[in-house]
Amino acid sequence: MAESLALRALAPAVHRWALYFAPAADSPWARAGARWLGRDADGAAVEPPRHFVGCSPEEWSRLTAAPRRCGWHATLRAPMRLSSSCAAAGLLEALRTLAAGFPAFELPALHAQWLDGFIALQPQHSCPPLQALERACVSALQPLAAPLLPAEPARYDSHGLSARQHAPLRAWGYPYVFEDFRFHMTLAGRIDTLSPLQPAAPLEHGAACFGGLPQPLRFDALSLFVEPAVGAPLRRVARVPLTGMGHCAR
Secondary structure, three states, rough: HHHHHHHHHHHOOOOOEEEEEOOOOOOHHHHHHHHHHOOOOOEEEEEEEOOOOOOOOHHHHOOOHHHHHOOOOEEEEEEEEEEEEEOOHHHHHHHHHHHHOOOOEOOEEEEEEEEEEEEEEEEEEHHHHHHHHHHHHHHHHHHHHHOOOOHHHHHHHOOOOOOHHHOOOOOOOOOOOHHOOOOOEEEOOOOHHHHOOOHHHHHHHHHHHHHOOOOOEOEEEEEEEEEEEOOOOEEEEEEEEOOOOOOOOO
């Protein structure tokens, strides 16, 4: 109840809402991700980021600027504006209903890899429970979303979308859904737009910072993030545990 009241008070000022996977705030994964980005989406203090040899603190800050604003996460439902008929309490109730239909499961081992010009932690093989959960998150929340504004699809003009990806962008507000969904936790923005770096250096740094963390990482909750205003850093406002019964194959 207290969480619902807090979200209700917050709702009028929120620009967009997003549904993410994000590790529990007190976990080694959360601490490592926050230190990498130099920011904690839960508001905790963060140790200084560890940049690597050959990359200055200023360049490291540029490399991580985009994922730092978004917070340490993997996208399930991209940021959306709520429709005029949906209140924050209704969104939270929808998340609880969604989470009650899925049991917690273990993610495949995550490793730093290249992904369309940037680097991210990605699973080493497919995960049917993850694919099913992503589909449910996109579909279940769509009725609560406001239509895209006319200018919003232009954000993806530089992404080189295929003809097939334009349809889900119009239908779901995000092009990388369903067949094009790739679970990833972004480590750095597009390397090729910044100062020249040895191609292997960011990956090696990612392996050094995350390779020693306990695996498999357990997917046990959905995290609700808010973008308070246009361009503002996103922050986590709720974590809804997966409480469904049953067995999920890895």
